[in-house]
Amino acid sequence: MSETQIRFGILGCAEIARKVSRAITLAPNATLYAIGSRSLEKATKFASSNNFPETAKIYGSYDAVLDDPDVDAVYIPLPTSLHIKWAVAAAEKKKHILLEKPVALNVGEFDKILEVCEKNGVQLMDSTMWMHNPRTKKMKEFLSDSDKFGDLKSMNAVFTFAADPDFLENDIRVKPDLDALGALGDAGWYCIRAILWAADFQLPKYVTALPGTVFNKAGVIIACGASLHWEDGKVATFHCSFLANLTMTITACGTKGSLHLHDYVIPFEEKQASFSTATESGFTELVTGWVPLPSQHTVMTDVPQEACMVTEFSRLVKSIKNDGSVAEKMWPTLSRKTQFVLDAVKVSTEKGGEAVSLS
Structure with a gap:
């Protein structure tokens, strides 16, 4: 080659x-x-x-x-x-x-x-x-369009799957000595990353765990949610769980438009991924429908998103190895911000829903 x-x-x-x-x-x-x-x-x-x-x-x-x-x-x-x-x-x-x-x-x-x-x-x-799927870049272009989307006002992310009894008893993600973050670390990571991605990775001012956190008998979170709040008034919520049917949704609402998708973590199909957008939505004269209708967008890819990820990572490594480049700091910075927010949600959960500042 x-x-x-x-x-x-x-x-x-x-x-x-x-x-x-x-x-x-x-x-x-x-x-x-x-x-x-x-x-x-x-x-x-x-x-x-x-x-x-x-x-x-x-x-x-x-x-x-x-x-x-x-x-x-x-x-x-x-x-x-x-x-x-x-x-x-x-x-x-x-x-x-x-x-x-x-x-x-x-x-x-x-x-x-x-x-x-x-x-x-x-x-x-x-x-x-999913950060490396070509669809993600296209969605970001819409969110960044001041004429079509405007300013982000709210965001909701959900990632749940119904784990079987063997998973809930024996998987490493429910063991406090192996993966003590449980559903928050596994599924919640994706929700938090999606919210930060939509907010241009601006950290919220504070987070608050929502009521209803479910722990297993070992004290590991198997379902939880939280709200995130920014100084400029943006808000976001998420829910993650090992106890509900497979759901992977994002809804982002702006002053002029909105974005929706239902398979953000793993696309329904490997080589194509879709999302819908709406701009300046309203009702028909008799309030019997929407006008204009939301539009559907499909993005094709020759290789699955995980191969896109490996390709990008390998490109960066090759640049360091062969060209003397320095390591790209963007990716570890995004990792740290995601972990930082996740930590705050965990603390809020442990404190019964007390607001936790990130400043």
Whole structure:
């Protein structure tokens, strides 16, 4: 191939790593180079069942992947409680990092990861895939259009899925020692990121957890929501849950227009994604319908959004590796802001819905 291939190592055999392994294969500038697990047998089985090339290195530890001098970057899909250990270890070995979300248990841990990444010139990006879908850019163009959308006034985001009894009992996302942030960290991360994205990543003045938070018997959040408030009067709400039917909606309301979509985290179809917009909406004369009607927009893509993510990450790594560029700070900055707001929501939840300032 004419394009430089960024050689990926994967730490662990999590279910999400199957999807990202395929994305690495589909990305034109990346290749699956190594897989490491706590057992060689598990790593071998994962590589075989996920179409790793025959030349891929298979290791029985995470350290072995990091010690391989030919690994350019690592994807870390480990439980959130392990992120600080292995992200720091990867950065110290000068491996660029694609990190599963949430990026840490709290912003303090993430700051330690950032410090080591910056010290070693390592690119860091979190694995929020929908941010890289071409649809996201098109939606942002609408939100930024002062004539069609105006100024953002309110935002609502929902991400729920109905987990089965085995998930609710045994999945790492309900275990306090593995992923103590539960539904807030898993599904809530996407809601908070979507809200911040619509608000041009301006942090709210304060957040307030909504009533009705549901905890499991171990004290991990499995359903919750919050409201976010800005100094200029913008407001936003979100709900995330492991207990309700699969729902992934965004509604953004501006002074002149509105935006709606129902599949923002994972599109209904892999290679196309739609959204609707409305501008200067009103009623017909007898208030029997809308005029003008909302318009539907469909954006096509040759590769799925997760491959777009890997392609962009690999482009940044290649620029550092071959051209002497410095790591792009935008992506870790967005990660930190998302984690910062998530932390505040968690504190508000623990305080029974008390408003928590972010200033």
